[in-house]
Amino acid sequence: xxxxxxxxxxxxxxxxxxxxxxxxxxxxxxxxxxxxxxxxxxxxxxxxxxxxxxxxxxxxxxxxxxxxxxxxxxxxxxxxxxxxxxxxxxxxxxxxxxxxxxxxxxxxxxxxxxx
Numbered sequence: 001x002x003x004x005x006x007x008x009x010x011x012x013x014x015x016x017x018x019x020x021x022x023x024x025x026x027x028x029x030x031x032x033x034x035x036x037x038x039x040x041x042x043x044x045x046x047x048x049x050x051x052x053x054x055x056x057x058x059x060x061x062x063x064x065x066x067x068x069x070x071x072x073x074x075x076x077x078x079x080x081x082x083x084x085x086x087x088x089x090x091x092x093x094x095x096x097x098x099x100x101x102x103x104x105x106x107x108x109x110x111x112x113x114x115x
Contacts, residue, residue: 001054002044008115011100023063023097024055027087068094080105 007015015022029051035041036048047054055062065087072090073083080086089109092099099106102115 001047001058007100008102011115014114015100022058022060023095024060025063025088025091026065027084027091029062031084063091063095063097065091076109078105078108080109 014020029048032041032044032051033048036045052062069087069090072094073086076086076089085103085105086109088099088101089106089111091097092106092111093109098112098114100114103113107113
C-alpha cells in the first residue's frame with residue numbers, strides 16, 4: 001500500500017490481482033503503528049493514521065486477533081521471538097491463509113507463505 005519496491009512481483013500480483021481476497025491482520029496494524037511511532041517507518045505515517053479507510057479503498061479485509069490466535073501464537077514451537085510474527089503465523093494456520101512474506105521463520109512454523 002506504500003509502494004515498497006522490496007515486495008516481490010509474485011506477491012504484488014497476488015495481492016493486487018482482481019478478485020484477490022486480502023486480509024490485513026490487527027497484528028500488522030499494531031506493528032506498523034509502533035514502527036511509525038518510533039520513526040522507523042515514516043513513509044507509512046499517513047497510511048497508519050487512516051488505515052481503516054485505506055483498507056476499504058483497496059477492498060482489503062481486517063483480520064482481528066482472536067483468543068485462539070493469541071493462544072497458538074504463544075505456543076508455537078521455535079526460537080522466533082517476535083510476537084507479531086507468531087500471531088501472524090497462528091492466524092495463517094488457524095484461518096487457512098497464505099502469508100505474504102519472505103521470512104523463512106514463518107514457513108518453519110508451518111504457515112503457507114508466498115513471496
